[in-house]
Amino acid sequence: MHLDDRDRRILSLLQADSRISNADLAEAVGMSTSALWRRVRQMEEAGVIERYGVVVNPTAVGLGFQAIVHVQLTRHDPDKIVEFIRAVENNTDVQDCYATTGQSDYHLRVMCRDLDAYNQFLESFLFRLPAVASAQTNVVLRTVKRTRSVHF
Known part of the structure; x- marks a missing residue:
């Protein structure tokens, strides 16, 4: 269009x-x-407008911890990748997921209540996925810019 x-x-x-x-x-x-x-x-x-919604303040709803997680896969077996993607899509702690070039295969933006909840996310979810070899976490200290709008 x-x-x-x-x-x-x-x-x-x-x-x-x-x-x-x-x-x-x-x-x-x-x-x-x-x-x-x-x-x-x-x-x-035409799919230009995908949906309508609201922007929620994460801290106001109890999500005070945010991290960017850089994930490396053990192997690039198509079945394991599909399993990884489906699991990430269904996990509510994962806000965004990007397949990228570079050292990491995927980058996740994760939001949860606190550090304990994040540790639970790692132990009970991420590290139990067979395709995951390793994950490096960068904790978000403060949000400098958060844009949901597409500017063109």
Whole structure:
């Protein structure tokens, strides 16, 4: 789908506040509400807009520990990789997972209650996965920038 400047403006406004009313959004971009609704619907159907949601403050809900975990696999057996990926996808402590180039095969962003909970994550989950050879942890001391919006 080709995005014009108006589409980009709609997306920027929706990323800033997904609860904005259609009337307010239409006014902000200079469209009628029905034309805006059709445009947003097209972007949803094209997969440009994946979903709507809220941004939660992790500390406010008791998730005071955050780490970036660099994972190396023992071998690159396709079955073991699929098992690793499925396990990571289903673990609620893992917020993000990236397959990357470089020394580590995967990078996880993990959030949990505290250091004890993180240790439990390692012992009961990560180190029990057959594909995992090792993991190096970088504890997040403070969040400098946290962006959920895509800027284009």
